[in-house]
Amino acid sequence: MADSSSLDPQQLRTWLQGAARRDATAFRSLYDATSAKLFGFALRILGKRELAEEVLQESFVAIWHNAGSYQSHLAAPMTWMTTVVRNKAYDLLRRSDSAAEIDSDQFDADIMNALHDPAATPIEALELSQDAKALARCMSALEGLHRQVLGLAFFHELSHSEVAQQLALPIGTVKTWIRRSLERLKTCLTKGERP
Incomplete structure (x- = not known):
């Protein structure tokens, strides 16, 4: 198992390309190098070891089946x-009906991290922090799937068609959800600015 700080992106790309060609040895190497880090990530979201193990297994099955759709430029x-x-x-x-609370907390953290600017002055950092909290609060008011669609589109910079493909949703649904969610965010943020 490799230390996550020593993971070579080029080597991971090579193994992913091998998995896309159904090379079991390349896939095994990819698994050995990344499974510990990915398990830790799943465990932080889910909080239960057995659930994280289940998600890790499902994830690697999906990675095996979808390795050919990985696009290194994205x-x-x-x-x-x-x-x-x-x-x-x-x-x-x-x-499991417990998505809202944990999902919102993770999104709050993702938003705070996404808006963090290490070069910001203390005043700028405070303004960014306040903006991030307002955005996180408004994002948490969105439905789970709508929040996820926005996260993929804006935090991970995926196109509408890539979001649709990744979530197995019709592209029209993705476009509608993004448009409506952005309208709701705008309304929420505007109301939050009023004294």
């Missing part, structure tokens, strides 16, 4: 695989 290999794990974890949470 995301680094670990980012793509982490997205697969996160989606599987959120699917499990939705099925």
